[in-house]
Amino acid sequence: MGALRRLFSLTARLSTKSKLKVILLSVLVAVSTTVFLAVSELSRVSSEGLDEAIARDVGQTGTYLIELNSGLGLNTGTLSRRLTEAVAPFAATSPIMIDVLPAVVPECPPFQQIGAQPVLVLRDAAGDPIRLPFGDDLPVDTELCFAGQVIPAEAIYLPDEAEQARWGSGLAVAVRYEHLVTLATTDPVTYRFTVTTGRRTDLQDAITRAVTSHLTDDARRYGVEIDDTVFVRRVDSGESIRDASVGIRKVYAFIGWGVLLLGGLGLLIAETIVVRDRMWFFGLARAVGAHSLQIALLVVIDVLQVVVIGTLLALGATVAFQPAVDQFAHDAFQVHVRLIRPSVAPALILGELVVLLLAATYPAMLAIRQDPLDVLEPRA
Amino acid sequence: MTQPIVSLSDVRVTYPATEGPVDALRGIDLALERATATAILGRSGSGKSTLISVLALLRRPTGGRVIFDGFDAAVLPPRRAASLRAQQIGIVFQSYHLDPALTATENIMLSWYFGANSGSRREARARAEELANRLDIGELARRYPNEMSGGQRQRVAIARALFPGPLLFLADEPTGNLDEATANEVAAMIMSLPERFGTTVVVTTHDRAIARLATTRIELARGTLGDDPWAP
Numbered sequence: 001m002g003a004l005r006r007l008f009s010l011t012a013r014l015s016t017k018s019k020l021k022v023i024l025l026s027v028l029v030a031v032s033t034t035v036f037l038a039v040s041e042l043s044r045v046s047s048e049g050l051d052e053a054i055a056r057d058v059g060q061t062g063t064y065l066i067e068l069n070s071g072l073g074l075n076t077g078t079l080s081r082r083l084t085e086a087v088a089p090f091a092a093t094s095p096i097m098i099d100v101l102p103a104v105v106p107e108c109p110p111f112q113q114i115g116a117q118p119v120l121v122l123r124d125a126a127g128d129p130i131r132l133p134f135g136d137d138l139p140v141d142t143e144l145c146f147a148g149q150v151i152p153a154e155a156i157y158l159p160d161e162a163e164q165a166r167w168g169s170g171l172a173v174a175v176r177y178e179h180l181v182t183l184a185t186t187d188p189v190t191y192r193f194t195v196t197t198g199r200r201t202d203l204q205d206a207i208t209r210a211v212t213s214h215l216t217d218d219a220r221r222y223g224v225e226i227d228d229t230v231f232v233r234r235v236d237s238g239e240s241i242r243d244a245s246v247g248i249r250k251v252y253a254f255i256g257w258g259v260l261l262l263g264g265l266g267l268l269i270a271e272t273i274v275v276r277d278r279m280w281f282f283g284l285a286r287a288v289g290a291h292s293l294q295i296a297l298l299v300v301i302d303v304l305q306v307v308v309i310g311t312l313l314a315l316g317a318t319v320a321f322q323p324a325v326d327q328f329a330h331d332a333f334q335v336h337v338r339l340i341r342p343s344v345a346p347a348l349i350l351g352e353l354v355v356l357l358l359a360a361t362y363p364a365m366l367a368i369r370q371d372p373l374d375v376l377e378p379r380a
Numbered sequence: 381m382t383q384p385i386v387s388l389s390d391v392r393v394t395y396p397a398t399e400g401p402v403d404a405l406r407g408i409d410l411a412l413e414r415a416t417a418t419a420i421l422g423r424s425g426s427g428k429s430t431l432i433s434v435l436a437l438l439r440r441p442t443g444g445r446v447i448f449d450g451f452d453a454a455v456l457p458p459r460r461a462a463s464l465r466a467q468q469i470g471i472v473f474q475s476y477h478l479d480p481a482l483t484a485t486e487n488i489m490l491s492w493y494f495g496a497n498s499g500s501r502r503e504a505r506a507r508a509e510e511l512a513n514r515l516d517i518g519e520l521a522r523r524y525p526n527e528m529s530g531g532q533r534q535r536v537a538i539a540r541a542l543f544p545g546p547l548l549f550l551a552d553e554p555t556g557n558l559d560e561a562t563a564n565e566v567a568a569m570i571m572s573l574p575e576r577f578g579t580t581v582v583v584t585t586h587d588r589a590i591a592r593l594a595t596t597r598i599e600l601a602r603g604t605l606g607d608d609p610w611a612p
Contacts, residue, residue: 003495010493017481284477287438288540289466290494291459372438 007294011301014281018274022306025270029310029355030317032263036256036351037318037339043252044343045335050245056162058238062092062197063166064207067231069190072218076191077127083193084125086214090207092198096130097123098167099178102187108145111171118170119181120159120192129175132157144173146184151177165235166194194235200242208232260351267359271303275363279370286372296364303360307352315340383450384411385547385580386435391444393430393603404430405441406603412548415574417581419594427603428584432552435582436471437461449547466496470541470579472570474553476533478525478540485509485521488539496544511539514576515569531562538570542577549573551583555590567593 015022066087071079080097087095103116111117122130135154142153155174159167173181182189197203212226219226275282282295290298318325318339329337393405404427412418412435422428433439434446437453446453449468453461465471478487488508491497497504512518517535525533534554541549551570555563567590573579574595583594591597599606 006493006495006501009501013486014479014481280477281479284473285490285494286462287436287465287471288491288494289462289464289469289496289544291462294494373433 003294004297007297008301011298011305015302015305021270021274022309025267025306026309026313028263028266028270029307030313032260032355033311033314033348033352034317035259037314037344037348039252039256039259040344040347041337041339041341043249043256044341045329045333045337046252047245047249049335050248054238054241054245056160058241059162059165059236060093060196060198061236061242062199062201062203063234063236064195064197064204065166065168065233065235066193066195066207066211067168067190067233068193068229069188069231070222070224070229071189071191072215072224072229073222074218076123079191080123080125080127080193082214082218083211086210087193087195087207089210090197090199090203091195093196095125095193095195096167097125097127098192098194099123100168100170100190100192101178101181102185102189104146104181104184106144106146107148108143108150110142111144118168120167120170120172121175121178122167122172123175132172134172134174144171146180149180149183151180168192200239202234204232204234257351260355261358264355264358267303267306267355268362271299271359271363272366274302275299275367279367279374282367282370283372283374286370292368295367295370299364299367300356300360303356303363307356307359311348311352384413384447386446386448387411388434389445389447391434391441391446393427393434393439394442404603405434407444408603408605410598410605412580412582414547414580415578416596417571417574417583417594418596418598419591420582420584420598420600421586421588421591422584422600423586426600428600429552430603431600432471432550432582432584435548436469436550437465463495466491466494467544468547470544470546470549472534472537472541472549472551472554474556476525476530476537476557478533478536480525483522483524484512484517484528484536484539487525487536488512488543490540491544508539508543511542512536515539515542529562530558531566534558534562534566535569538566542573542579545577546579549579549581551581553584553586555585555587563587563590 066083068079074082076097076099083097084095099121101119101121103118105116122132124130134157137158138153138156142156144151144156151173155177157172159170159172195207208230211230211232215230216226219229282298285295285298322339325339326337329335388408388410391405391408392403395402395404408431420428420431430439434441437446437448437456440454448464451464456464479490482490485505485508488511489504492501492504497507499507509518509521512521515535515538517532517539520528520532520536525536528536538554541551549570554570555566558566567583570581570583571593573581581594583590585591
């Protein structure tokens with residue numbers, strides 16, 4: 001560490017005579033970093049709304065519905081655990097277990113008018129109830145009546161179209177009222193299980209194989225054929241619109257990274273000129289005992305200081321202009337923008353590392369290759 | 381008899397060239413004792429700089445053997461050679477090579493930045509200032525090279541070479557860019573180093589007046605060492 005600190009301090013001292021170079025190159029990095037941050041946010045704003053709309057209308061990418069017409073004699077918790085284990089290699093998000101209570105006709109308004117309705121009870125993979133916005137969008141006097149018992153509005157949720165696509169049709173009720181519905185019918189409960197892979201590849205066969213292999217023993221014990229019990233189908237759609245969304249993100253990524261790399265290229269050219277100008281110094285350094293790694297580090301640190309200063313300038317500028325930019329975006333496009341988000345940090349760090357590597361590697365190699373004898377015996 | 385700091389046996393250096401290989405050094409035998417001053421006289425192209433580069437462990441000879449402080453230079457890894465250069469060898473060039481961004485003190489302690497001395501920055505600075513005082517350039521400590529005369533710059537370069545406390549001090553035409561009076565002063569300073577610092581000094585020059593100040597003089601012509609031109 002001490003040796004590195006000495007090199008940092010030497011680079012800092014050598015830079016004092018070339019403040020203008022440091023300032024100009026830092027501004028170059030700052031500009032490219034700011035554009036990178038702005039384009040990243042622009043990409044997020046434009047694709048996020050689109051992705052939400054796509055997920056709402058045609059489901060999340062790689063969503064599969066596993067339907068079981070029998071619980072195979074297992075309680076809900078065990079069945080959920082078995083299915084969760086089966087889909088674990090594919091699941092990008094926590095799966096949802098749905099008890100589908102048999103279709104029964106509600107006995108009181110307003111739902112008695114719509115006829116037989118399956119009733120859904122949703123649980124997460126651990127068997128805990130899923131929190132749904134029960135009662136939202138329903139009049140307070142809404143009720144669902146079964147077998148002379150009443151389920152109030154705050155325990156009822158009407159799934160929207162996208163949710164119905166994922167969960168199957170039906171009304172969702174809170175877990176604590178599940179027993180009321182079962183009292184109203186003697187038909188068996190069936191089950192649905194949704195899993196989202198996030199992958200565009202069709203995994204229907206793979207998921208089917210995984211689920212059937214996990215439940216085969218239970219089906220045998222229960223005396224049913226697994227192939228007649230488990231059905232898997234893909235419930236998301238809209239490939240072309242998803243392609244369009246991915247395309248938009250790619251274009252933004254190309255612009256953002258392109259600008260950052262152009263900044264890196266500018267830095268590379270400038271640093272190459274600086275190193276060529278200082279070749280005698282690297283030769284001298286070798287002659288007074290510096291080894292190759294130290295010479296390379298001198299160049300890398302020189303670039304690093306510009307990248308760090310430039311990045312800090314960019315972050316400072318975006319923080320300073322954030323309110324104005326957000327106001328403008330809201331007034332002009334009715335969207336809120338936040339130029340610096342924790343989610344952009346990995347891309348920003350990676351980007352600056354790429355800039356550092358791009359700008360420092362060749363000049364460092366050039367400096368290492370400097371023969372100290374050229375200092376001792378200047379060649380014509 | 382004490383063991384020499386550096387000894388060369390049948391050292392040969394051959395450069396490739398378009399007209400065919402050029403022999404820069406042809407079978408050099410040389411042993412440098414501790415705290416002595418040796419002047420190597422020779423015309424341009426005689427092989428003086430090549431000899432200095434071999435002594436500085438900057439160049440591996442094409443043939444022969446170089447033993448530096450007990451180490452065989454032929455089998456020294458580059459990193460070890462660099463380490464020896466940083467700690468045991470001081471070099472002064474004809475054209476000072478001081479960094480314009482560094483003050484005299486910082487130029488003197490340049491090898492500290494590369495790990496020549498293990499002390500703190502404050503200790504390195506103190507040592508650089510002490511060296512500057514001993515070489516009568518203490519008042520230049522905070523000046524930059526462009527604020528110094530040629531003689532002052534070369535004194536700073538000498539202090540830089542002495543900074544690690546080297547066993548061997550090499551100077552390649554150190555007075556080549558100086559006027560006669562300043563050249564004599566700088567040469568006298570260099571030749572006094574064995575007595576003042578216990579360092580072994582090797583100076584290449586084509587100036588016989590300067591060579592006369594050394595305890596040992598060797599003539600180098602066409603890559604071959606001759607006898608002391610002033611030997612009785």
